Amino acid sequence: MSMHFNRLVLPALLGASLLLSHGAAAQFGSAPLGAGPWDMQTYQAKINVSVVARGLAHPWSFAFLPNGDLLLTEREGRLRLMHDGKLTPEAIAGVPSVHAEGMLGLMEVLPHPEFVRNQYLYLTYHKKLSDDPKAIAFVLARAHFTGNALTDLQELLVSDTWDGAGGGAARLAFGTDGKLYMSLGATRDGAAQETNSLRGKILRLNEDGSVPADNPFVGKQGYRPEIYSMGHRNPAGLAVHPTTGELWESEYGPNGGDEINIIRAGKNYGWPLVSFGRDYPGPFISSVPWKEGMEMPVATFSPGISPSGLAFYTGKDFPTWTTSAFVGASRVGQIPGTGRMVRVFFDANGDERSREDLFTELKQRIRDIRMGPDGLMYFLTEEQDGALLVIKLAAK
Amino acid sequence: MSMHFNRLVLPALLGASLLLSHGAAAQFGSAPLGAGPWDMQTYQAKINVSVVARGLAHPWSFAFLPNGDLLLTEREGRLRLMHDGKLTPEAIAGVPSVHAEGMLGLMEVLPHPEFVRNQYLYLTYHKKLSDDPKAIAFVLARAHFTGNALTDLQELLVSDTWDGAGGGAARLAFGTDGKLYMSLGATRDGAAQETNSLRGKILRLNEDGSVPADNPFVGKQGYRPEIYSMGHRNPAGLAVHPTTGELWESEYGPNGGDEINIIRAGKNYGWPLVSFGRDYPGPFISSVPWKEGMEMPVATFSPGISPSGLAFYTGKDFPTWTTSAFVGASRVGQIPGTGRMVRVFFDANGDERSREDLFTELKQRIRDIRMGPDGLMYFLTEEQDGALLVIKLAAK
Numbered sequence: 001m002s003m004h005f006n007r008l009v010l011p012a013l014l015g016a017s018l019l020l021s022h023g024a025a026a027q028f029g030s031a032p033l034g035a036g037p038w039d040m041q042t043y044q045a046k047i048n049v050s051v052v053a054r055g056l057a058h059p060w061s062f063a064f065l066p067n068g069d070l071l072l073t074e075r076e077g078r079l080r081l082m083h084d085g086k087l088t089p090e091a092i093a094g095v096p097s098v099h100a101e102g103m104l105g106l107m108e109v110l111p112h113p114e115f116v117r118n119q120y121l122y123l124t125y126h127k128k129l130s131d132d133p134k135a136i137a138f139v140l141a142r143a144h145f146t147g148n149a150l151t152d153l154q155e156l157l158v159s160d161t162w163d164g165a166g167g168g169a170a171r172l173a174f175g176t177d178g179k180l181y182m183s184l185g186a187t188r189d190g191a192a193q194e195t196n197s198l199r200g201k202i203l204r205l206n207e208d209g210s211v212p213a214d215n216p217f218v219g220k221q222g223y224r225p226e227i228y229s230m231g232h233r234n235p236a237g238l239a240v241h242p243t244t245g246e247l248w249e250s251e252y253g254p255n256g257g258d259e260i261n262i263i264r265a266g267k268n269y270g271w272p273l274v275s276f277g278r279d280y281p282g283p284f285i286s287s288v289p290w291k292e293g294m295e296m297p298v299a300t301f302s303p304g305i306s307p308s309g310l311a312f313y314t315g316k317d318f319p320t321w322t323t324s325a326f327v328g329a330s331r332v333g334q335i336p337g338t339g340r341m342v343r344v345f346f347d348a349n350g351d352e353r354s355r356e357d358l359f360t361e362l363k364q365r366i367r368d369i370r371m372g373p374d375g376l377m378y379f380l381t382e383e384q385d386g387a388l389l390v391i392k393l394a395a396k
Numbered sequence: 397m398s399m400h401f402n403r404l405v406l407p408a409l410l411g412a413s414l415l416l417s418h419g420a421a422a423q424f425g426s427a428p429l430g431a432g433p434w435d436m437q438t439y440q441a442k443i444n445v446s447v448v449a450r451g452l453a454h455p456w457s458f459a460f461l462p463n464g465d466l467l468l469t470e471r472e473g474r475l476r477l478m479h480d481g482k483l484t485p486e487a488i489a490g491v492p493s494v495h496a497e498g499m500l501g502l503m504e505v506l507p508h509p510e511f512v513r514n515q516y517l518y519l520t521y522h523k524k525l526s527d528d529p530k531a532i533a534f535v536l537a538r539a540h541f542t543g544n545a546l547t548d549l550q551e552l553l554v555s556d557t558w559d560g561a562g563g564g565a566a567r568l569a570f571g572t573d574g575k576l577y578m579s580l581g582a583t584r585d586g587a588a589q590e591t592n593s594l595r596g597k598i599l600r601l602n603e604d605g606s607v608p609a610d611n612p613f614v615g616k617q618g619y620r621p622e623i624y625s626m627g628h629r630n631p632a633g634l635a636v637h638p639t640t641g642e643l644w645e646s647e648y649g650p651n652g653g654d655e656i657n658i659i660r661a662g663k664n665y666g667w668p669l670v671s672f673g674r675d676y677p678g679p680f681i682s683s684v685p686w687k688e689g690m691e692m693p694v695a696t697f698s699p700g701i702s703p704s705g706l707a708f709y710t711g712k713d714f715p716t717w718t719t720s721a722f723v724g725a726s727r728v729g730q731i732p733g734t735g736r737m738v739r740v741f742f743d744a745n746g747d748e749r750s751r752e753d754l755f756t757e758l759k760q761r762i763r764d765i766r767m768g769p770d771g772l773m774y775f776l777t778e779e780q781d782g783a784l785l786v787i788k789l790a791a792k
Contacts, residue, residue, distance in 0.1 A: 043731050043732075255748070255749070255750075256695075256696075256748065276672070276696070278748055280749075282743055282747025282748065282749055283747055284692075284747075287692070289672075289685050289692075290684045290685055296680075296683070296685075299698070300652075300672070300696075300698045301698060302696045302697060302698045303750075332751070332753075333750050333751030333752060334749070334750040334751075335439050335750065335751070336439075347678055349678060349679075351674065351677075351678025351680075352651070352652065352678065353651070353676075353730070354729050354730040354731065355728070355729030355730075355731070356731050357729075
């Protein structure tokens with residue numbers, strides 16, 4: 001099996017923009033979002049979509065608090081609060097300084113499952129550890145949030161460093177085992193296969209950031225014990241399946257190599273040794289898409305969709321959506337203005353049956369998707385003027 | 397490697413229709429085609445699309461004659477003529493009786509490269525050889541066409557038989573080597589791997605239907621000498637690359653396993669041993685998408701697009717389209733009303749760079765695509781009221 005490892009260090013995004021002969025704005029090609037609301041006839045449901053909040057600067061993640069308040073991150077480093085359905089103009093104080101550059105910055109916000117009792121919030125972000133241009137790390141931090149500001153912030157984990165190239169998503173999810181899972185991207189270098197690096201991995205941690213004794217590589221020479229799975233390129237979404245309890249991941253792959261994976265202890269998902277996709281300048285990453293010992297994705301996307309957030313629908317309004325996974329997409333096949341949400345119809349066995357594109361007419365890059373405590377699905381657009389939207393049953 | 401071979405005999409299309417709870421009309425979901433013409437801003441070109449002919453009943457293929465006349469097949473068994481831009485109401489006489497049922501019937505029409513000299517036309521179709529329900533064969537025939545009727549029709553090749561399940565595309569192309577290539581589908585049974593069957597293969601023949609002495613399996617025990625490549629599911633499009641001279645194929649795979657392949661002598665393309673796709677009821681066809689000795693596709697489609705005709709653009713109006721492959725699509729991800737044309741941007745090295753969906757707004761299933769002698773690209777819709785359309789440069 002031949003492998004084009006050396007090509008991974010090429011400036012992939014630059015290659016794509018040269019190909020398309022466009023600057024950043026035209027490259028993304030999103031349209032200004034209209035006022036809405038919009039009624040849309042989808043394949044199996046007539047839905048109503050409306051704007052909950054707008055004017056967000058590159059929002060990346062959002063989370064509901066038990067009292068119905070909503071937290072949103074803006075990539076440049078602001079944590080925003082929505083209270084009583086209104087966005088508080090001032091950012092929440094106490095957020096640490098982050099390294100915001102390109103696709104790096106403040107990423108995830110996640111309340112502790114027992115937030116009511118302990119008021120813990122988790123954040124992930126990038127941080128520059130020194131003046132060295134290769135000193136950029138992923139950080140997982142925990143802080144108290146009592147409604148006004150973050151206090152008692154602790155860095156629970158600081159990753160090994162790199163130059164920031166290729167960005168690096170950092171999602172969080174609590175598993176059904178009560179452990180905290182964190183994804184760390186490693187798009188361009190070989191870190192995803194390096195067992196002494198935390199990048200290109202999904203980690204499993206105790207709620208205080210310590211390493212669970214039953215992690216798959218605990219005590220194994222040369223392995224970081226935090227590692228739960230390896231071989232990930234840019235794991236841009238994490239979601240716990242509502243019935244099986246499995247951890248599902250959406251992965252931003254190379255061109256035509258985007259994936260949905262089910263994450264299992266100690267497994268290797270192949271990047272950059274094997275991939276279904278091509279490098280941006282064209283050649284396949286690997287001459288074959290699989291080799292012995294590597295896990296297969298449960299879904300691939302070809303053309304690529306530049307995936308981000310991942311969610312399962314758990315509401316009551318759309319029974320046909322119940323076992324589907326929803327993935328945010330920035331653009332399809334590198335074509336500007338093709339952002340959308342992709343519904344992948346999995347059946348109760350976890351087998352894919354069909355797929356549907358949603359919201360193509362809005363021409364928005366979709367960054368994150370979450371179920372609200374009200375049983376409604378919310379999604380966030382990744383734009384300079386980003387918005388949070390909600391999906392409801394359309395009036396008859 | 398485990399393999400779900402037994403599932404291949406399940407009624408796959410029935411499974412899909414049960415899943416979607418729709419009858420045939422709703423399953424395809426095409427809209428009535430408007431009058432046009434339509435101006436459309438595509439990614440790199442502003443195009444104008446107009447109707448050349450309509451009222452065709454399930455047209456499958458078309459071909460230009462050197463005098464500018466156009467021939468079209470209708471699946472039920474009619475060969476139609478367009479002369480001076482007008483469709484002749486009567487079908488051309490002399491077409492043999494075909495077995496028209498489901499997706500079977502009259503398929504391809506192709507003039508001999510030296511038609512002016514010899515007036516030879518080639519046809520492919522399905523024929524029932526006896527009352528046995530499993531006696532359906534593919535036929536390749538050649539006849540003279542002098543402007544009014546087919547005469548001197550000869551059956552050059554009659555394949556082994558099956559029950560007709562899963563349909564079976566039968567495309568033709570003359571290679572740069574002057575040989576006639578014919579594709580034969582084998583969707584549901586294991587014939588694509590059976591070396592004594594012509595189904596699930598691409599054949600290489602002399603212009604009179606005899607076997608070239610330099611075919612890859614000539615003289616090999618247990619192999620039909622007509623076979624050029626094997627392991628094909630439903631090879632729904634064939635096109636010679638305009639600069640490399642390679643034979644390219646679009647292949648209707650299982651759900652999520654549609655492919656574009658470059659066809660090479662003696663190679664095995666894997667169906668049904670390995671596939672990127674899933675069976676319609678859900679499980680993957682193979683636990684891994686590749687094994688040693690099987691050829692990799694140059695492009696896969698996930699979600700599936702139900703591909704048909706394949707063409708390269710060789711006109712002058714759209715220089716950015718020159719190395720792109722265009723594939724007709726019936727529906728994407730099994731969702732009704734999603735027919736379109738997919739442009740796959742290959743670069744001069746044959747590497748894919750990007751992809752673009754065209755004509756989604758027309759909601760037509762696209763069956764065949766060809767370059768005309770006028771340098772314009774034409775395409776055919778697969779509908780009860782099918783149409784031939786042409787793509788031109790839009791007025792400024």
